[in-house]
Amino acid sequence: MKHLLSLSVGSSRASSSELIQFQGKEYRLTNLGVDYDVDMFESILKSYDGKCDAICVSYVPPVVVLRKKILMHNLYRLVRETVKETPVYFGHHLRAIIGNWTLRKSMEEGEFNCSNANVLFLTGLGMHELAKTLSPMALSCRFLDAWTLLRAPIIFKDLAALEKHSTVHAGRMEKLQLNDHLADGISRRLFKKWNRQKIQACDIVVAPANVISSFDPKAFKGKIILLDTMLPGLSEKLMAAGVQNIFYPQVRIAGADKSYGYSVSEALIAIDRGQEDTLSQEDLLDYYGVNDVDARLMQIDQTAGEVPRKFAFVIHPLSRRDVLRYPLFKPVGLLPSPMIKKFEALLAKAPGLPYGRISGVRSEATGVHADGYIYFVGATPRAMLDAKPEAIYDRINGIAKMAAREGVKIIGLGAFTKIVGDAGVTIAAQSPIPVTTGNSLSAAATLWAAKDACRKMGFLKPLPGSNVRVQGTVMVIGATGSIGKACTSVLGASFNHIIIAAINAPRLMAYQEELKEMYPECRIQVTTEPARFASQCDLIVVSTSATEGGAFGLATVKPGCVICDVSRPLTFSAEEAMKRPDVLIIESGEIELPGNDIRIDCDLGLARGVVHACLAETALLALEGRYESFTLSRNINYRKVKEIYKIARKHGARLAEIRSPNGIITDQEIELCREHALRALALTSGEKAVG
Structure with missing residues (x-):
């Protein structure tokens, strides 16, 4: 039975030993983590070299080929120099191919779209091939490598700027301690707000799973996350923090009993091919040509994949x-x-x-x-x-x-x-x-609010013989303006009497003719003096300011009338509204x-x-x-x-x-207004009877 060692630079919590199946053969897979302890990492490499059939290394940064420099992290060199007999697999080529393939496939099928997105890479060097793919597709791509890796409050506005910086600082980048991004140093505390602002300014965050795990998940609230893989418990932590959605590639090769990490998958493919060396991209493409590989971009929330x-x-x-x-x-x-x-x-x-x-x-x-x-x-x-x-x-x-x-x-x-x-x-x-x-x-919300208020006041009755109209009078002040005209055109279907008011008489007359054609069964009057008709109205919509023909006093308004004020500033002050507790004055509907x-x-x-x-x-x-x-x-x-x-x-x-001008109106206050109106109407009727 062949034996594979899966060695992670990261957490040791997933350390285990298990039997796995691939292409009808059984393998022993030993999973170990070193919690970023380089000495332990080197010691394990030496102890397993020549004693297992493959060493699968994860969380070692990939080799990045720049124009004038090849970035090769010291840990990568350490592995190459330490392991002499056993084939070593990093999974970098497989990760690059699967990441790009699944992303392009998902975009073609409409599941993932970044064309209108501002994308932020927590580390563009850590996902360099994907960065090269996304940069021309997205609205913008920015890179937070200087912060993630060096704790420097610098953001690179394009891939070229990141590559230039990395070339200049290559020596420092190659010697980075991989657990530096976990440290809670003074820079992290001083520039916490800066870091959050940069994250909040983007739509999609792209990161290796082990890197994003070191950030406060609340920083990604409302964002779409694109990962290189999924770690146990990571999706639950991010979704609980309010992340909009998480995408990550998953690959399952025909003959495997489940999905494995990139380095283990690469080792299994190499053994199946009889190849005792790191696989090139060409080797992997040859394998895909004759084997069934199920690779797809998974998403946690199937309904929330689109960028806002x-x-x-x-x-x-x-x-x-x-x-x-x-x-x-x-x-x-x-x-x-x-x-x-x-x-x-x-x-x-x-x-x-x-x-x-x-x-x-x-x-x-x-x-x-x-x-x-x-x-x-x-x-x-x-x-x-x-x-x-x-x-x-x-x-x-x-x-x-x-x-x-x-x-x-x-x-x-x-x-x-x-x-x-x-x-x-x-x-x-x-x-x-x-x-x-x-x-x-604005017009629809005005009518929405007016309808709701009139219904709660309860004074309007259905017009006999009609299923849609009420027996009542509505006056629209500013009826030839944009909102006023739209309100009038809709209200004409609900009231049997409409009064349109504005300061321009010729325009009023032209609009009156238009309304008569639309609603021949409706009585339509025009006026440039709305105060004359205030005492007749069950509903008054004010869609223009007092200085533009919207002036009328509350004293003559009919008890129980609803006044819907669309104008800004409001036509009536809070003090004026309180003088007529029997009239319901509301602002235009907010949403x-x-x-x-x-x-x-x-x-x-x-x-x-x-x-x-x-x-x-x-x-x-x-x-x-x-x-x-x-x-x-x-x-x-x-x-x-x-x-x-x-x-x-x-x-x-x-x-x-x-x-109202006095704030939010409760149903109890509307009922109180109705009671005041009923008393005022009864008093008016009594005075008429005496007269």
Whole structure:
């Protein structure tokens, strides 16, 4: 019976002896580890040399052929110099072939895709052949060898830079102690945050299994991991830390009773071939040509293999308070008011800046992940409206180019960035990636929130003879604007009386004719003075600011009316809302993105996991793979409002808790508002009866 020694430089915990089967023959396999003890490693090599049929060595770095240098670790030389009689197998050629083969096969079958991914190798030298394969395929490949091997806070931005550094420092690299990456030295503690930032900036982490085991698994939360092999307990540890998915190659050769490590597999192939020497790549290819080799890229989570689809979103401050939310600008709040104003003026003309990230977004329908990049433009609404549209276009397109370099496939415009000029049309024409204003979902979320609020108030009754309409009056203020028009087009199917209000009478009249064609059975009125009709309405949607025709007082509003305020800043203050406890004032619907572990590392002014609907539209289009300029201009197609609503429901997005100017509204508060309204209506009816 032939005897194989499997000797690992690493852990001794898996040391054992077993009988294995290969091609109908029985072998004894002895597994030993030395816990990085080089003296013990050398002693075992000497004691087994000439006394076994093959020595299979693992965790010795592969020989790396550079342009001007061949890197050969001292342990590799030690093995070659120590073992004189027994054939030695490192498995390096087999690992390189299997790693590349399974990766390419998986990419062809669509199971693994790195074309839009930022890839980080914990050690590119340790997986040099795979690094050469992935570098031209991925969006970017960066290398953390200097940190992993030398504890130097340096990251190489391409393979050429890594190879140049390795050539210069070849002597030091060849003498590295292999357990240095395990040491918890001062560099590791000082640059822990730097290390985490570099890992968090990537999408896929590539590493030998023994190297990644030495890192804090929490550092890889939300990442896809590509390993050279799988170690016992490693997948459980990484998945428990929140890793998105783990890929690793597995090879099983026909005639073997199970899958073995690379060095053992290489030794078994050599013995089967009658070859007593290290196998070359050509030898292995010859063997594959006549034998059945089952090699595949395994994955732990079959539903989460795709790199997160990337989206971006542009925000800007609505007030000075919002300017000071940006972390770098918080100290500015300590300056005198005149200096703060000068700072705001300078910031209004500055280029856009990265603000934060959103991660953990995951579709409930498909399991696809999405990551968001948030960018900040420093102009307030007034500064933005006063600026030339071309200046705003240039700054936003600068952000779009910045986002495209990160692999972002679609960008959304927030608040006044989608109002300036032609509402995104010119920006989309100049942008390297599709642009959406998000107004379709803003309209859908507004209607979603309004429907929910009206249902809970319970005053609207079905129209006799109709299964879809209610007997009630809705007024949309700003009805000729993008969101207002979309809301009106959808509400026309639900109410029997619609009042459209705006400041431009000719546009109102044109839209009235359009609505009459769409809903001939619906009564449609127009006005430029919404205050005249406030007392008649069961629902009022405010989609424009008070300065643009949205002004009306609460005093004459009908008790029990629901006012849905889409405008920013809000039409009514918290103090004004409290004066009418019989009227339910809600903000436009915000959205809870799908995913059990949503992480937003910047201040959006909302609750955890909740975003504005326009941002949610961008994220949902990414989840859907709809990289297109979905919503542009001031004319929103109501069919798109319905479509994005269906997409939101499909992927598991939910309407966030209804909010008022005073904060979140509970069901108990809505019931209290209803009771106030019933009393006010009863009092009004009594006064009319007396009159």
